[in-house]
Amino acid sequence: MDEKIFAKKDIGKLLEELVPEYKFYAPTKIKGNIAFKEITDVKEIELDYLNSKVPPKDVLFPQKEIIFEYKYEGKDVIIEERKDLEDKILIFGVRPCDAYSFKLLEDFFASGDFQDDIFLKKRENATIIGLGCNTPRQSCFCTSVGGHPFQKESTDVYLSDLGDIFLVEAISDKGKSLVKKLTWLSDAKKADVDKAKDLAKQAEESITTKFNFDLVTKVLDENFEHPVWQEISESCIGCSSCTFLCPTCTCFDVIDENDEYNNRGRRIRIWDTCQSCLYTLETSGHNPRPAKIQRCRNRIMHKFSYYPSNYDCLGCVGCGRCITACPVNNELRLIIDKILEIEEKSGEKVSA
Amino acid sequence: MVKSMGLETENKEIENNLREIARGLLKEKKVDVIIGYMEGTLPLLSQPIIIDSEEDVEKLIWNNLCYVNLAKYLVPRVPKFVNPEKGNLTVGVISKGCVGRGLIHLASENKINLDEIKIIGIPCNGVVNRQRIEMEIGEKEILEVSVFGDNIIVKGKDFEREFPYDEYMNDLCKTCKIRKPPLVSKSLDLCVGECEEYSNIVDDFSDISEFEALTPEEKWNQITEELSVCTRCYACREACPMCYCNLCFVDQNKPVWFGKTTDLPDVFVYHLIRAMHMAGRCVACGACSLVCPMGIDLNKINRKLEKIVKERFDFTSGLDPDVLPPMVDFKLEDAQEFALEED
Incomplete structure (x- = not known):
């Protein structure tokens, strides 16, 4: 049998063996919230979690990223390129929805006329260790966006949580060579593999939020100016919780920070958000998205209309973070319901 | 269809009353819309x-999870209560104490016109500190919450926990002295429902003495x-x-x-400068x-600010639209020990 197992209590062994080679990222608790951070001490790793509050996206695409630094020497400006991009990264315990988000991020950063060297270099050097999702939440809907709580896509090694042990499957070539190196893993028994299958089935059945997103995309494309957007944006307060906790949002802003007292500076990029009043604000002062109605619409259109037409897939992984994060409960499920209602109502009219 | 989660509480009577008032106001066309x-x-x-319709009145609720300050929906940055033909609409606002204070304070800063508003006052007994409960439950999914008597009951798939309400309400609610919207003398017409007249608010601020006793380094760390x-x-x-600037200082580019x-x-600069802008303006809603x-819990910062303003200017925000807030006003006897003394 190809599958391997290791006891959860041996996580320290895994860390010890991989830390010299990789920057080892794993879920940890920071002020009560689960987030992926670089781990050096096994005690920091949190294995009992539903999903992280902040998605692991920020390991490869952090909220603030230095593009390069520079210094002045006389009249010359010396550019200092990043030296850490060759570092090997390992992200442990990524839920299938978040693992799939890396594929969507790649779609964005690698397609079109521009290749994002920083992201793509990091992605190339990253090994993703996925972890099946035994307990999806009420707000989860990965099965509606082509995912599954036990989906292995975009992972290199895939783990299933069987209680005291992890079942280990090598998925990609990268994953296969990694698993080969971990000689202390024991072989899985058939019972272990069967248990993982059962858990996958149970997890899938526990997902109750389901949508027909093909229909959503169609309705969106036909109703850009529909009054429903007024209704949808009415209670939105215009914060960015939904976009900053989203595993697939990719918008960023580039800023030069000049430290003139020290004759140096840096060019950084920081996450931008379509919910901000500065988003798409032009130098002239004109903003094509001047109010909440256009900003709320942009977020939904981007995920469920622009992504399908640009990359032939939905720009959402169904993690439900925007649903739980919205402070005024103006959540995605309600928005999708309202959008689908347009179709239902127009259907009624036709039949009448 | 997404189902809504009912919260069973003992606030049914308040809820029925506010629906009654709301229905009446809409029926008699005393308001065009109601925010609740x-x-x-x-x-x-x-x-x-x-x-904006009587049928929707049944959707209105009142419970200990109504934590958003609805006054926010009326500030100028959100100019939506306008009908192209009728002009400005009259808006009814379901108001717990701090929502009422928010409206009155906004009027004192000339940001809203109270003639276009009806404060539908309700007595508030605080809101649940939802983040604290979420953090204590940790990595388990909460499926049901109810508030009964002295307890908040939180249920999940294989757990049930009770939290004493007095302890797990929002910190600012614990010290709140203005639970119903303040009655405003100028316009008796403004307040419907339960409002109350407040004279001088007495507050010993003992809740932050522990924080104040920390060394600067400890405060910094916290x-x-x-x-x-x-x-x-x-x-x-x-x-x-109170954050209604067209362009926030932090967004200046x-x-x-x-x-x-x-x-x-x-991050520090953003939060502390925002806090400075709240001095004498914060209405302690905890939103x-x-x-x-x-x-993130900003309550301690807000309480400390409230204390400074109370001690220096004997001012409590959101009680009277005709009293200028200290940061908008100038008085010759204002303390100014920050300025250099003349020899």
Whole structure:
């Protein structure tokens, strides 16, 4: 049998063996919230979690990223390129929805006329260790966006949580060579593999939020100016919780920070958000998205209309973070319901 | 269809009363729209709702999860209560004490016109500190929450826990002295429902004495730890009824005034400058903390500010639209020990 197992209590062994080679990222608790951070001490790793509050996206695409630094020497400006991009990264315990988000991020950063060297270099050097999702939440809907709580896509090694042990499957070539190196893993028994299958089935059945997103995309494309957007944006307060906790949002802003007292500076990029009043604000002062109605619409259109037409897939992984994060409960499920209602109502009219 | 989560509480009577008032106001065309709360779709949440028809009155609720300050929906940055033909609409606002204070304070800063508003006053017994409960439950999914008597009962798939309400309500609610919207002498017509007249508010601020006794270093550590998880989503600012600037100082980009990263100095500068702007203006609704997706608690900063303003200017925000707030006003006898003394 190809599958391997290791006891959860041996996580320290895994860390010890991989830390010299990789920057080892794993879920940890920071002020009560689960987030992926670089781990050096096994005690920091949190294995009992539903999903992280902040998605692991920020390991490869952090909220603030230095593009390069520079210094002045006389009249010359010396550019200092990043030296850490060759570092090997390992992200442990990524839920299938978040693992799939890396594929969507790649779609964005690698397609079109521009290749994002920083992201793509990091992605190339990253090994993703996925972890099946035994307990999806009420707000989860990965099965509606082509995912599954036990989906292995975009992972290199895939783990299933069987209680005291992890079942280990090598998925990609990268994953296969990694698993080969971990000689202390024991072989899985058939019972272990069967248990993982059962858990996958149970997890899938526990997902109750389901949508027909093909229909959503169609309705969106036909109703850009529909009054429903007024209704949808009415209670939105215009914060960015939904976009900053989203595993697939990719918008960023580039800023030069000049430290003139020290004759140096840096060019950084920081996450931008379509919910901000500065988003798409032009130098002239004109903003094509001047109010909440256009900003709320942009977020939904981007995920469920622009992504399908640009990359032939939905720009959402169904993690439900925007649903739980919205402070005024103006959540995605309600928005999708309202959008689908347009179709239902127009259907009624036709039949009448 | 997403189901809404009912919160069973003992506030049914208040809820019935407010629906009655709301229905009457809409029927008699005393208001064009009403802003209130409806049930949330997840436990520990509620949804602000704007209604304009009598049928929708049944959607209005009142419980201990109505944490958003609805005054926010009326500030000038959100100019939506206008009908192209009729002009400005009259808006009824379901108001607990701090919503009423928010409206009155906004009027004192000339930001809203109270003639276009009806305060539908309700007595509030505080809102649940939802972040604290979420953090204590930890990595388990909360499926049901109810508030009964002295307890908040939280249920999940294989757990049930009780939290004493007095302890687990929002910290600012614990010390709140203005639970019903203040009665405003100028316009008796303004307040419907339960409002109350307040004279001088007495507050000993003993709740923050522990924090005040810390050394500067300890305070620094406590506040920086609290702010370290900030993602700068600005939910605190967007939920705050007093944050209505057209362009926030932190968004200024011609030139850029402050760093925009999530590095600690930048985060710190944002929160502390925002706090300075709240002096004598904060109405202690706690919405900034209750909406934070990362669970940052800004209450201590707000309480300390409230104390400073109370001691220096004997001022409590949001009680009287005709009294100028200290930061808008100038008096010759104002203390100014920051200025250099003349020889």
